[in-house]
Amino acid sequence: MDIEVRNLTYEYDSGTPQAVRAVDDVSLTIPGGQFVGIVGHTGSGKSTLVQLIDGLLKPTAGSVYLDGEDIASRKFDRKHMRSLIGIVFQYPEYQLFETTILKDVCFGPLNMGLKQEEAVNAATDALLRLGIPRESFGASPFEISGGQKRRVAIAGVLAMNPKILILDEPTAGLDPGGREEVLGLLKSLNESGLTIILVSHSMEDVAKYVDRILVMNEGKIFMDGNGKEVFSHVEQLEEIGLAAPEVAYLMKAVHDAGIPVATNITTAEEACGEILRALKN
Template identity: 70%
Template structure:
């Protein structure tokens, strides 16, 4: 499913003297099956932008369309939205509310009109995808660890089988192993054909996993490209409160010390290969 926005604009307190433009005339296309990272400092408009993509906010101006259909138009079936675009908010585990894990994840599919049995089946499948074992299904969500709760919350969205999955900082507050689990899970969903849009404060994570990075600053797209390309602009990124992944600074330090490594490398794996080549 292709997601497209044209001159997408959103103003808080629109029409008043307090109007603040959070998203400013963004036009771009996200083709089906792409893994996209969105980065930007706090307040750059990331969260507002993804809420527009998901139809949770109505644009002040401009259009969001799915496979060419404007989601604000009369012809668009709003009910189908949740099976097209799923969104996982920040700290989604705070929204778990049912008495068991399975019931919680079944809630979305039931709302889509599935029978209890069908919903439970969809929920079980989603839980399997996020790596939650069957023996945990009857537990209360509150008995789980932080990382498990986060994965259950993500399963709640996946169970509605969206074509496009948007996640707003899904790894915030997790320990390193928990972060890896979530990112590995997203990578698997993407390999199975889902479009994944990941909002993140971790340059290391986006460098390692996504195909395309959108850098936001003051409501606009500041840079748009493959990780290597985007992170080659490290000084511009620093000027807007971001950074390149730590490993590219490591390579720069090596280069400054007289070892001729390629400083545009952005992942640990590639860096190790490159340094080894120069040392052997």
């Protein structure tokens, strides 16, 4: 399922003197199956943009199209919309409320109008995909570890079987092990055909996992390209308060020290290969 955003604008407090333009005339296309990273400093409009795509906010101007169909049109009633696009907010574990893990994950599917049995199946499927063992299904979602809570919350959205999954900082507050786990999972979901939009401020994570990076600044798309393209503009990124992954700086320093390495490197593995190649020549 392709997403197309045309001249999208969103203003908070629209029509008052305090109006703030959070998203400013953004146009872009995300083809189905892509793994997209959206980066930008706090307040750059990235969270607003994904809420507009999900239809949770109504744009001040412009439209969002799913497979060429305007989401404001009558064809997309709310339920249909929710079953197409899932959104996982920051610290999603704060939305858990049911007495058991399984019941909580069933909440979304039941709201979609699924029968109890179908909902349980969908929930079971999602929980297992996120590595929650069957034995824990009956446990209270408030008594499991932080990392598990996060995964249960993501399962709660995944169980609605969306075609597009949007995640806002899904790794915030997790330890390195937990971060790798969640990101690896997203990668595997993406490989099974899901479009993934990852909002993040970790350049290292984005560089390692996504196909395409959108850099946002002051409500506009500042850069759009793959990791190599984006992170070769270190100075421009720094101007808007962002940084490139640590290896990008390393390669630049190595290059400046007179070792002829390429500087458009974004992961540790690539960096290693490139340095070895340069030293051998």
